[in-house]
Amino acid sequence: MSLQISSLNAGYGRQQILHDVSIDDMKSGEMVGVIGPNAAGKSTFFKSLTGIVRPRSGYVSLDDQDILSMRRKQRARQVAYMPQSIGCNAALTVFESVLLALKQTTGWRVGADHLNKVSNILSMLGLCHLADRGIGALSGGQSQMVAVAQVLVRKPKLLLLDEPTSALDLHHQLSILSAIRDAAKEFDIIVMAALHDLNLAAKFCDRLVLIREGRVLADGEPREILGLEALNETYRIRASIEKSSLGTYYVDAQLP
Numbered sequence: 687m688s689l690q691i692s693s694l695n696a697g698y699g700r701q702q703i704l705h706d707v708s709i710d711d712m713k714s715g716e717m718v719g720v721i722g723p724n725a726a727g728k729s730t731f732f733k734s735l736t737g738i739v740r741p742r743s744g745y746v747s748l749d750d751q752d753i754l755s756m757r758r759k760q761r762a763r764q765v766a767y768m769p770q771s772i773g774c775n776a777a778l779t780v781f782e783s784v785l786l787a788l789k790q791t792t793g794w795r796v797g798a799d800h801l802n803k804v805s806n807i808l809s810m811l812g813l814c815h816l817a818d819r820g821i822g823a824l825s826g827g828q829s830q831m832v833a834v835a836q837v838l839v840r841k842p843k844l845l846l847l848d849e850p851t852s853a854l855d856l857h858h859q860l861s862i863l864s865a866i867r868d869a870a871k872e873f874d875i876i877v878m879a880a881l882h883d884l885n886l887a888a889k890f891c892d893r894l895v896l897i898r899e900g901r902v903l904a905d906g907e908p909r910e911i912l913g914l915e916a917l918n919e920t921y922r923i924r925a926s927i928e929k930s931s932l933g934t935y936y937v938d939a940q941l942p
């Protein structure tokens with residue numbers, strides 16, 4: 687399965703935000719980091735793939751199907767989106783909220799297989815201890831992890847995560863991204879995640895797409911993208927890419 691995005695244009699009113707965004711040949715199991723400074727258009731890009739923002743032009747082919755022309759329900763079975771800010775319904779437990787997310791795309795009959803799916807996802811993300819808690823009584827980080835469970839349980843073909851670790855401590859940033867990467871491989875999902883932490887992006891993503899002012903500036907392997915001079919200009923920093931004693935690459939950045 688592959689995803690192809692060609693010449694996507696989108697915006698709000700008269701303001702054009704995305705300009706001819708094209709990304710070639712993303713493959714199932716792949717984790718693609720979408721990076722770029724504040725207001726670059728990353729959320730608008732994700733929203734235009736889900737239909738929340740209607741693209742003005744462009745073509746998005748997922749598994750040889752044009753997702754932009756799909757009906758909302760059909761698209762929801764294939765594309766799951768976790769927005770940057772998460773609302774919660776205080777009347778549900780964590781387990782029920784993940785079950786409800788699953789049922790949105792599979793109909794309302796609840797069978798043992800559905801309950802197992804929810805249990806498996808909670809276990810995969812290390813959230814079993816929260817299963818019976820009311821979702822209105824979670825911390826910001828716990829809510830964010832439950833939101834990941836809600837999209838992952840649907841096993842979409844394409845999973846869009848808008849800053850999935852912004853509320854998480856270091857341990858949970860690593861554990862959640864690691865679980866998402868494993869899930870991408872196990873369930874054959876294409877994951878696109880907007881990430882502000884370039885070191886996490888380098889550590890977990892197979893590929894990085896750098897967006898500035900609504901345009902794709904670069905697309906490639908993390909080491910290649912983070913070593914680009916364009917990164918300095920885009921983020922208005924002075925950065926160098928270093929190799930750690932663990933053998934991973936990281937960005938050492940300062941103000942210019």
Ligand SMILES: Nc1ncnc2c1ncn2[C@@H]1O[C@H](COP(=O)(O)OP(=O)(O)OP(=O)(O)O)[C@@H](O)[C@H]1O
Pocket residue numbers: 698703722723724725726727728729730731770
């Ligand atoms: N609903 C909206 N109506 C009008 N303009 C909007 C709307 N949502 C976003 N924008 C504008 O679109 C531009 C891109 O915003 P977007 O949220 O896509 O950026 P982003 O890269 O996700 O930013 P951040 O990293 O800060 O979350 C910004 O200039 C923003 O002000």
